[in-house]
Amino acid sequence: MPNGPRVRFAPSPTGFFHVGSARSALFNWLLARQSPTGCFILRIEDTDADRNREEWVEGIISAMAWLGLDLDEGPFRQSDNVETHISAATALLEGGYLYYCDCTGEDVQARKGDTKTPGYDGFCRDRGLSRGPTAALRFKTPRDGVTTVQDLIRGDVEFSNHTIDDFVVAKSSGAVLYALANVTDDRKDAITHVIRGEEHLPNAPKQILLWSALNDVLGDDVALPFYAHLPLLVNEQRKKLSKRKDPVATESYRDQGYVAPAFVNYLALLGWSPRGDEEIVPLTTIIEQFRLQDVSHSPAFFDVKKLSHMNGEYLRAMSSQEFITACGPWVSPWLSAWRPTDRDALWSERQFDAALFARVAPLVQERVATLGEVPAMVAFFFLDELPIDDAAFDKVIGADPLGQALLAAAVERFAEIPWEAPILHAATVELGEAMAMNLRKAQAPIRCAVTGSLVGPPLFESLEYLGREKVIGRLQTALAQCSA
RNA sequence: GGUCCCAUCGUCUAGUGGCCUAGGACAUCACCCUCUCAAGGUGGAGGCACGGGUUCGAAUCCCGUUGGGACUGCCA
Structure with a gap:
């Protein structure tokens, strides 16, 4: 059986799951899924105990599950391999590739x-130091020659070895650092393609050097993986997306009500594009068409506006039933296994009416870009005390005698007609005509009195679903407020 | 400062020497539809950073300039 590509996503759990990380994970996963024997591995690089937190590990795993990036192996923890890292370092030291500093x-x-020397100047290279409590292990980088990174996206990138300093491989504490730990694990996991962000490009020559040194001292001949460095994701200032300053937490997009297929589709568009003019394409198409060599070389701006648009498209493409189900965590969180964080429900379990929401949902489905917008849009159906937009109220009711007159007429008329949207519609038209108001004008005070706002779902359906009693009650309340 | 990467509408991109009068998408503007808001439809504005080459022909190849970015940790 021919072996497919073996790829890994190797994040360090030092914060929220970054959208840039999500894209790296996705591109790795895509490559694995293109082959029936491809293998996608998650390796948590947690060797820096000071900066890692278990909750971040859980965040990575749950975010990947949300996105549908399923694993073939792992999750592995780099910290489980420290013995191997140390013996690799020892072998390298004995083979003359390292020295104490x-x-x-x-x-x-x-x-x-x-200014000529890059980084460390090699001061201790020939001092013959031995192990000690303050001695770190450095790599004896060749003084001459060139190391070429054969990058599947960028082509050959050459680094003169004299521009690479004698970097630290293991701390004085004995802990093996990223460059070696990462290489050692990639060898152990038989990784064939290293796909990661462009910020790692300067690490590549060091790791290639380490890789062949390891082949030498270990006496095996493990093939170097192919490298592919993805363009950075940047903010409006064209700087690398920052965990501190930019909204990069994948979890927060889930909380806001972006759906995974839309998010994945958008992520795939950052640095890559499907054939043809259609950008909204099913995952199967993305898997089919994706090629590393087609990935763009230049940084991409993470554009939430475009993401929102795509999310709206995905939402509208759902069946009503799918949409209703998808709204669950936002409208009835008490029933959901997962619920968005930091979002207080607008209503209580007692106030919510699932059957009513099911009727109302199609009205809002084409009006929202994210599921997080749904509660505010339908709150007037469930709330006992309606929050009223004061400016809207003054405009069409408080400061408008005509609006008040229409409301008063509506109270009488609505009490006696059959309670169906088309009839309510026709009645409002008539009420308006009697006062020389077109429907556009005539619906406004009713909408404001009943929903608390001038914008919202179609009014007459809303009135029907809300019921005669509540509607007339709210009309009267609004009228009462004018005389008060 | 050094090393390396990058450069098509505001943004994401198509484009791999003639199909380019540079295509699509988001955003934006106008109009249509319309009970509000959306959605939808139609149309508009908007780009090959600059300068040299190579070539019959360059957005596409080469060189330079300019601009942006990453890295430069006993982090990953």
């Missing part, structure tokens, strides 16, 4: 009077 950061900085 006890320089402090200040020492290194102080010697950097001449």
Whole structure:
């Protein structure tokens, strides 16, 4: 059986699950899914104990599950492999590829009077230091020659070895650092393609050097993986998306009511595009058409507006039943296994009426871009005390005698007609005509009195679903407020 | 500063030497539809950073300039 690509997504759990990470994970996953024998691995790179938190690990796993990026192997934890990392470092040291260095950061900085040397100047390379409590292990980077990164997206990228410093491989504490740990694990997992963000491009030559040194001292000949460095995701200032300053938490998009298929579709469009003019395409098409060599070279701006538009398209493409179900966590969180965080329900379990919501849902389905917008739009159906937009009220009722007159007429008329949307519609037209108001004008005071707002779902259906009693009650309440 | 990457409408992109009068999508503007708001429809404005080459021909290839970015940790 021919082996498909083995790819891994290797995040470090140091914060919320970044949208850039989500895209890296997606592109890795796509490559794995293109082949029946492809393998997608999640490896949590948690060797820096000071910065990792277990809740971030859970965040990564649940966000990936939400996106549908299923694993073939893992999740593995890099911290489970520290023994292997240490023995790799030991082998490298014995093979003459590493040396001990006890320089402090200040020492290194102080010697950097001449600007020529990149990073560390190799001060300890020939001092023959041995292991000690303050001695870190550095890699003896070749002084000459060139290391070429064969990048599937960018082509060959050459680094002169003299521009690469003798980087630290293991801390004085003995802990093996990213460059070596990552390479060691990639060898262990038989990774064939390393697909990651462009910020890792400068790491690639170091890791290639480490890889062949390991082949040498371990006496095996593990094939170097293919590399592919994805363009960065940037903010409006064209800077790399920052965890601190930019809205990058994938979880927060889920909380806002973006749906996974839309989110995945949008993510795929960042640096890649499907054939033809259609951008909203099913995942199967994306898997089918995706090619690393087609990935763009330049940074992409994460455009929430476009995401929202796509999400709206996905929402509208749902059946009513699917839409109603999808709204669950936002309209009836007490019934959901998962619920959005930091979003207080607008109404209580007692006030909510599932059957009513099912009738109302189609009215809002084509009016929202995210599920998070749904509660506010339908709140007037469930709330006992209606929040009223004061400016709207003044405009069409409070400061408008005609509006008040229409309301008063509506109270009488609505009491005696059959309670159906088309009839309510016709009655409102007539009421308006009697006062020289077109329907556009005539519906406004009713809408405001009943829904508290000048904008919202279609009015007459809303009146029908709300029921005669509540509607007339609200009309009277509004009228009473004018005389008060 | 050094190393490296990048450069098509405001944004994401199509474009791999003639199909380009540069296509699509989001955003934006106008109009239509319409009980509000959306959705939908139609139309408009808007781009190859600049300068040199190569070529019969360049958005596409080469060089330079300019601009942007990443990295430069005993983080990943």
